[in-house]
Amino acid sequence: MPNPVLDAVVERAEEISALGPANETLGRLDDQAAKALRETGAIRMLQPKTHGGLELHPREFAETIMKIASCDGATGWVSGVVGVHPWEMAMADPKVQDEVWGTDPDTWIASPYAPMGLLRPVDGGYVFNGHWQFSSGTDHCDWIFLGAFLADEDGAMLQPPRAMHAILPRADYEIVADSWDVVGLRGTGSKDIVVRDAFVPEYRVIDFQDVIDGRLAKERGLTNPMYHLPFSAAFPLGITASVIGICEGALAHHLAYQRDRVQITGTAVRDDPYVLYAVSEAAAEIAASRSALLDNVCRVYDMVEAGETVDFARRAAGRRIQTSAAWRAVRAVDEIVARSGGNAMRNDNPLQRFWRDAHVGLTHAIHVPGSVYHAAALTDIGVEPPQGPMRSMI
Secondary structure: OOOHHHHHHHHOHHHHHHOHHHHHHHOOOOHHHHHHHHHHOHHHOOOOHHHOOOOOOHHHHHHHHHHHHHHOHHHHHHHHHHOOHHHHHOOOOHHHHHHHHOOOOOOOEEOOOOOOEEEEEEOOEEEEEEEEEEEOOHHHOOEEEEEEEEEOOOOOEOOOOOEEEEEEEHHHOEEEOOOOOOOOOHHHOOEEEEEEEEEEEHHHEEEHHHHHOOHHHHHOOOOOHHHHOOHHHHHHHHHHHHHHHHHHHHHHHHHHHHOOOEOOOOOEHHHOHHHHHHHHHHHHHHHHHHHHHHHHHHHHHHHHHOOOOOOHHHHHHHHHHHHHHHHHHHHHHHHHHOOOOHHHHOOOOHHHHHHHHHHHHHOOHHHOOHHHHHHHHHHHOOOOOOOOHHHOOO
């Protein structure tokens, strides 16, 4: 199936790669890098056609993110994170969709989804306050999804907690300058966000529970199976695809650097069977990670297309596949970096930047394996996991 966005990215791959150092120096995407993403259509891949989107298959989305990330980790990461937000916006009230995309279908939406704010109900909506970290690509976005918990009229969080997603325009939140000083993925500009007493109309708030199992897409009458994916299949996809793409980029830079390298022992890498074995093993592991992630999302897509319910056990298994794919790819990069020699760590060698970016990408909450593996194992043996944190993000 033709993928016009991937084709456009391939045509501009050298440009995206060349802007990597500028992104890192700026601590956000260079304006030209953001412009390239807009012009390729990378952020509109999951956007509804009713508002200028492309509605591509999630596999095509993931493949494109991998390619971008193989050129530059930060650009790929922003594409994967910001690129998934139109997927959820398609389920939002049509009124807010028109507010966001009505005059410009290339308007970008930031996040984070972590529930670090409180929504206090008032007439017509909510008063919103909170402080969030890690809003990737936020400098180039004009709207934002923010995770929150519902509060009562006195401002105390409801019990049991009820998670929501609030949608705000740029005028209603503050981007905290100089709040993103990290060792990797520096070019993502994943800065802090602060909201102080903002009024959020009721139509700009989504109940997270309605999104996590695909229920809201049915209520909105969306027919494309892509919108019926569970949140736990759609949201991690761009993030993990970017990490795997970064690992593919690291492998490419390693191979280019090693081609003519002679080790301190006097042995050329091309004549060292031990290094060559490690390189091949790493390449196979990265390829396996890619295949696992793509196969997983295709299987879930096929389920929803057939009208099947993606139950908790299948969602947990899918999250296990997605999480393990990221870890497998980054471990493979460690194996080749350890055999790249000290000069690979010089700042003018892009390999070290890809290595750092891969490891920072692995620290995202969506890649923490503990509760995901635990829950998936319990369902495998026929035991229902308990309510609470073990079920989060599944």
